[in-house]
Amino acid sequence: MSTEGGTRALVAALxxxxxxxxxxxxxxxxxxxxxxxxxxxxSVADSGNQVLLLIGGKxxxxxxxxxxxxxxxxxxYVYGFLVAIVLFSLGGLFALYxxxxxxxxxxxxxxxxxAVGVLLFAVAMEGWSFRTAVRExxxxxxxxxxAGYIRRAKAPELPVVLLEDAGALIGLVLALLGxxxxxxxxxxxxxxxxxxxxxxxxxxxxxxxxxxxKSLLIGESADKHSVQRIRAALxxxxxxxxxxxxxxxxxxxxxxxxxxxxGVRREDSAERIARIIDExxxxxxxxxxxxxxxxxxxxxxSAEKAAAGPHPEATPGGPGH
Numbered sequence: 001m002s003t004e005g006g007t008r009a010l011v012a013a014l015x016x017x018x019x020x021x022x023x024x025x026x027x028x029x030x031x032x033x034x035x036x037x038x039x040x041x042x043s044v045a046d047s048g049n050q051v052l053l054l055i056g057g058k059x060x061x062x063x064x065x066x067x068x069x070x071x072x073x074x075x076x077y078v079y080g081f082l083v084a085i086v087l088f089s090l091g092g093l094f095a096l097y098x099x100x101x102x103x104x105x106x107x108x109x110x111x112x113x114x115a116v117g118v119l120l121f122a123v124a125m126e127g128w129s130f131r132t133a134v135r136e137x138x139x140x141x142x143x144x145x146x147a148g149y150i151r152r153a154k155a156p157e158l159p160v161v162l163l164e165d166a167g168a169l170i171g172l173v174l175a176l177l178g179x180x181x182x183x184x185x186x187x188x189x190x191x192x193x194x195x196x197x198x199x200x201x202x203x204x205x206x207x208x209x210x211x212x213x214k215s216l217l218i219g220e221s222a223d224k225h226s227v228q229r230i231r232a233a234l235x236x237x238x239x240x241x242x243x244x245x246x247x248x249x250x251x252x253x254x255x256x257x258x259x260x261x262x263g264v265r266r267e268d269s270a271e272r273i274a275r276i277i278d279e280x281x282x283x284x285x286x287x288x289x290x291x292x293x294x295x296x297x298x299x300x301x302s303a304e305k306a307a308a309g310p311h312p313e314a315t316p317g318g319p320g321h
Contacts, residue, residue: 007054007057007157008132008136009129009132009133009137009157009158009161010050010053010054010057010161011054012128012129012132012133013046013050013129013133013161013164013165014047014050014051014054015129016125016126016128016129017043017046017047017050017129017168018043018047019125020043020121020122020125020126021040021043021044021047023118023122024036024037024039024043024118025037025040026114026118027114027115027117027118027119028040030110030114030115031109031110031111031112031114031179032107032109032110033112033115033178033182033191034098034099034101034102034191034192034195035115035174035175035178035179035191035195035198036115036118036119036175036179037098037195038094038095038098038099038175038195038198038199039119039122039171039172039175039198041090041091041094041095042091042095042168042171042202043122043168045086045087045090045091045202046091046164046168048086048090049083049087049160049164052079052082052083052086053079053080053083053156053157055079056075056076056078056079056080056156057076057079057157059072059075059079060075060076060252070251070255070257070293071251071252071255072252073250073251073252073253073254073255074216074217074250074251074252076155076156076157076252076253077156077213077216077217078217079156080156080157080160080209080216081209081210081213081214081217083160083209084206084207084209084210084213085206085210087164087205087206087209088203088206088210091199091202091206092199092200092202092203092206093199093203094199095195095196095198095199095202096196096200096203097199098192098195099192099193099194099196099197099198099199100192100196101192102188102189102191102192102195103189103192103193103196104192106187106188106189106191106192108182108186108188109179109183109188112179112182112183115175115179116176116179116180119172119175119176122168122172123169123173126165126168126169127169129161129165130162130165130166130168130169133158133161134162136158137149137158137159140153140155140158146162150162150163150208150212154216154250154253154254155253156212156213159209159212160209163208163209164205167201167202167205170201171198171201171202174197174198174201175194175195175198177190177194178190178191178192178193178195178197179191179194181193181194216250219249219250220249221247221248221249221250222248222250222256222288226256226288227246227248229287229288230246230248230258230260230284230287230288230291231243231246232287233280233283233284233286233287233288234246234260234262234284234296236283239264239279239280240262240263240264240276240280241263241265241301242262242263242301243260243261243262243263244260244261244262244263244301245260245261246258246259246260247259247260251292251293254290255290255292255293256288256290256291257291257293258284258288258291258293258294258295259294259295260296260297261296261297261298261299262276262280262296262297263298263299263300264276264298264299264300264301265300266300273298276298277296277298280296281294281296
């Protein structure tokens with residue numbers, strides 16, 4: 001995912017959510033619907049989330065310094081995790097509380113036409129935001145399905161917007177059902193049921209986001225296709241006899257650290273080994289441009305010792321993963 005694509009999706013989502021939040025709170029003022037109140041808080045939470053992600057993207061672009069030699073790229077993951085916390089606490093828990101209260105103490109809706117009109121307006125705005133996010137994410141996901149893309153994406157912005165917008169559209173349908181059933185039956189308990197369902201939905205999305213961003217915070221490797229390209233680039237030609245082991249780590253969505261132990265010939269001089277390493281780094285960066293920091297350790301590879309040893313990563317090592 002390009003940073004520009006994620007920013008466009010965030011700006012579209014923020015614009016939509018601010019307009020929707022105002023309309024939902026207006027409808028709540030006229031109807032007293034807890035579903036509308038929960039949806040209004042949901043939109044405020046989503047707006048705050050988009051602001052957090054925009055701040056995280058800006059801070060992540062700071063240059064590396066002595067204290068942070070690999071830069072600030074992973075700060076985008078920190079803000080992505082904060083989004084999950086905000087969505088759960090401000091959106092989900094509030095909606096659950098309101099839902100329980102309205103089920104215990106239901107009341108009649110007034111001016112329900114306001115609620116329906118605002119919800120339909122919100123569906124149109126959220127649909128526009130969701131369409132923007134889908135368009136920006138389509139190029140990044142490639143052959144992956146949407147669930148696979150959300151699980152494997154290294155940049156948090158688009159997966160967050162996709163999940164939030166999908167959740168918002170489902171939440172709007174739930175709110176419409178709650179308001180509609182309340183009007184049809186005259187029983188305000190359905191408004192509370194709709195609110196409770198919105199809270200459960202937001203909580204589920206928050207948990208998914210928290211789990212995905214936690215994995216990125218801990219540190220994820222490059223995808224298997226990038227690893228294959230890096231290994232092939234290292235082995236191109238005959239100078240490197242083996243990739244004894246290879247490790248990759250995302251220090252940011254578009255920044256990859258590569259560390260490898262490579263096999264060289266016993267008769268190679270120090271000058272030749274230095275040239276081999278320099279040439280290998282050029283090939284790796286050409287194959288995987290986001291490989292910014294590359295550390296290659298030369299070793300005398302022994303197939304016999306590698307086969308006999310219990311640990312393929314041990315010096316002199318063997319074929320790594």
